Amino acid sequence: MEEPIQFLQFILCMFLFNWNSFACGSDVDDINDRAEFKIEGKVFVAAKDKEWTLNSRVLVDGGEYLGFVRSDGTFVVHGVPSGSYIVEIANPNVLFEALRVDITSKGKMRARRVNFLQPNQVKQASYPLEFRERGKPNYFHKREQWRITDFLFNPMVLTMVVPLLLIMVLPKLMNAADADTQKEMQNQMNALNSRPNVPDASEILSSFFSGGSQPKKAVKAKPVSASKRK
């Protein structure tokens, strides 16, 4: 820390290096005397129009080897040396399951399900490959829409509306029943109203401007004015 050279703010670097394009294919070529095979298969999509065949690409090992889908759904990928490959269909609007294809050095083909977790587990699939539509991809969130039913059946709204109904409707029912109870109710209501209500805006202001020495007065004044009104 006490070095005469204090701290270093930057390190200068530059990329002088190459990306070795990894020569997997050529290696296999050397070993197997350039034997190359083809992968065949068919894609099944329920759609009637053939639009999907135009933007479908068959990717073998992520596009190292490419194939194109014909209008009847079949495809061939030529020039693939022996090895183990993952074949997938790239289409922006349809989902497919990827398959693994093993090609022996003699050209024997085997197709199986992709299992990255246990690569040695073999679940055979048919060859020539068959890709079936597994649904449509969902790229977007659904935007929340405001609907009146959503609002009404909201529990918060329900808890507020039901007591409100009780307060509004029940007294009406009782009123019609008996004159005495009505009077009793009236008294009860009066008692409720006589309590100091929420202070009026003008009262707050006046008490505020009248200074800190008289808050007690203002409080006292309230029940008086309330009783007068009655």
Next chain:
Amino acid sequence: MAVTGSIVFLAIFVGCSYALFADQAGLFDWKQDYVGKVKFLHWEQLPSAGKKVLLASEKNVIASVNAHDGSIVWRKIFESDRRGRIDAFLHHGNAVVSVQAGGQFVRSWHAGSGSLNWEKSLTTDSASWASAFLLEREGKRDRIIVTTSSTMHCLKLSDGLEEWRAELPNSDTVNRWFVQGQSDGFVAVGVTAGQRVTVVSVGVEGKVKQPKNVPAPWIALDTSCVIMEDSKHFVCYSAQTSSLQLLSLEAVSVFIPTDLKELGVATSNDSQIEAVVPELGSTIMFRSLENQLVLMSLTSQQAFSVHKVLDKTYTAQVTKHAEKSILLTLAQAGPESLKLTGVDFTAGTEIEDLSQTFPFAHYHGHPTKLYPFVFTKKKDSSNKPACKLIFSSQDYSLHFVQKNKAQWRREESLSYILTVQMVDLPVSENQAKFEDEFGTKEEDIFAMFIKRLKAQFSQLKVFTMGLMDRVMGHTHHYTVSSDAIEEEEPEEEDLVRDDFNLHKIIVVATASGKIYGIRSHTGKIAWQQFVPDLVPFQRYGQLKLLLLVQRTTAHFPHAPQCTVLGVSKQTGNGLLISFNPVTGALLSGRQGQGHDLGFKVVQAEMLAEMDAEFLKGLILIDDHNKPHIYPESSQSVFKALTMQLFFHLMNSETGIMTGYRLTPSASELSLDEIWTLDLQKSQQTITGVYGKRAIDLVHSQGRVLGDRSVLYKYLNPNLVAVVAEGEEILSSSNNKGPSAFFSLYLIDGVTGHIVHHQTHKRSRGPVKVIHSENWVVYTYFNEKYRRNEVGVLELYEGRQQSNSTAFSSFSPPPPPLVMRQAYIFPEPIYAMASTVTEKGITSKNIILALKIGGVLSLPKALLDPRRPVMPTQETMEEGTIPYVPEIPLSTEALVNYNRSIFNVDGVFTSPAGLESTSLVFVHGIDIFYTRVMPSRMFDVLKEDFDYLFIGSVLGVMILVSFITQKLAARKALNRAWK
């Protein structure tokens, strides 16, 4: 984009992922499709000729482009390596045939829709070049002849059935064949680079006659050669001797040279044989200079004579129209305009109707190839010819011209982007005045007050003007747009920063020598500059250009400055081009030229210190390890530095990494070697060195654990990650062949100390690395389990921090704790980058360009080496996600939704003015721009925030409270009266 079955949807991660709403598609993002530099172009023949063009490019793309507006109708992208190389491209009727990889793939496409008709594989040798042509027999063109290195095939155009094949001689050495059909068969000339040519004639049904060999040691694979129309002569241009080499195919003996200097024909690097001109007998069109073409005829004495010199002509083409042969030439008409001239060959007169003069901007270089389409005007009965014209130019752009107007153009060099920067736009004039107000300190209070008043007055003026504009409606805009049709780009809103600094200028430098400024908001090109001399650095097969922001937009009134560093095509020295990234104005040198440094550059970096004009200087190191400072004005700033600078150079040929010290205060600038590190070249090759980005800020020094203690991050700014790939030969008992491995080193760039080293056995690259904060994320292919994996390293100092103020490599903290984990990543990727934000508070996402076409935004929290296998109370407190071996991918996390993007070269991220937002730019054949919010939009209201609804609810509430108060008062009064 498409997603395979390996993609798993897990509800738990939906919360982490950010996705768009369907109506936001295209609101913040844009994508532009390109095809690359055009190699072959045909005008579509059916259903109506000349409505579309079919083209094939150097980027291994074939496409159909609408001639009306230049939009892509359909496009097919092939492999980017040699399997996708397009050797021949034919068009007849409604079929397009592409011959690729030396004949390994012959595919026929439907010209209208782009669907695949048939596909054939003729050979496995993709190194040599194939040739193909349409065979005309009895007036019908329903066969194609394809020649691979060893065979000649006759295929039916309709279904690809093979009619016959012929085995060609010398197949093991011949690299390419030139073939021509004649009445009684074919004549084929095979080229063996550096050795000889083989001449063979093939019968109509594929019978091969005796081959003859002629030595030709000067010939190369790409030597321009033609077979003359009479099928009796073969002509090549030999660049070494600047001569035409003629071979008589009947009396095969030896090449007869014709020295072009003796004929008075100049030659240059552009020289080549362009075409045969059968209309003039045995004549060829020869390009002598970039703006000179020569028509040369074969004389009876087996030599050439100059028929006509087309001076000041960039390109020419002969077409047939209405029984007439027309020579169309394209020449410079003015400083910014070109002229097309049509000459009737037989009569020798100029056809006035074909002449066109149209504008052509200087930043496209000069035209290189002409693709005319001559047709008869249908409207008037005079049968006058007219011409649609497409031509390519030096900067790879494609231009369409009709009726003296440049209707559209395609900037195809945008698919060759090598380096990207995003530059802030300048603040508006008003805000600049405010800046100015606080900028100077000498003035007294009164002057400052006046300034403040002025500034506020001007602000008021702008506000009222804006208001007026809005009230007046768009009438103003209409007048502008009607005038702007003639202009190159219609006038857009000013280049002024927006409130959140989300709109930027994307500065890109391309391999063609073109530099663009693109508005990030719209994707439109704001400016462009073309420097024909600029070529990229070519180091170990990888192209590189450097783009440095020497002065940002923050230093008003100084203009921002960017510099591109490349190589000069002429001298091979370093070439600097400095420009203003906002306006595109060049600051150094003349138009279209850079500043030649006079030495070869090995390493370059920008100084951190600014000079008096807020300009950051460059340090350039030449091939003799001598440092240079650019510009001169930075020299004094550099001398004044008290600290030392440390460099390291990597030599991947020797595998040795060397550290150097540069002491600025020393009298003479020189590099002192201080350490070397041998990374074992015999076993492995270095494939990449990754430092941290300078703009990458770390907000939090540590991580709070479940027990409320802090785990401090190891934040060494000098740390670099070095990747070396190799192969180890296994013992003979295991006869599986060599197995690949790669090593990852974390090296302190100042002291050369290896902080961490690890090796992945039975794994191979290409290894992609992100190095940021205290972590490294890298992807590779695991050969043992045959799957893609992503590894993550995180470095921590521990529970104590050794020095919280500054990090010093010379007194390093104890070796860091390295936490690591690897995950299965189900998809292979092209490139990746991590998001960057203004202050580094927002959590990071990793942007991955998947090979299946999507751009995935993956939360870094999923790539956390602290994810526990067995979740406990403590880890739940900390908030780590339990370990799952496979990284789940969700289609909702694909930021480019169904706009698939293939063959991606790189991903660039940049912070925006909003902390929550990071800008993403993906480039490859296509360019794609979007913004991502890794922690969602926490600092602004959502754009779908319903102001009206909230406001009206509030208003109604206030109103109701007033009314009810009144009603209550009245009711109380009534009751009191009772």
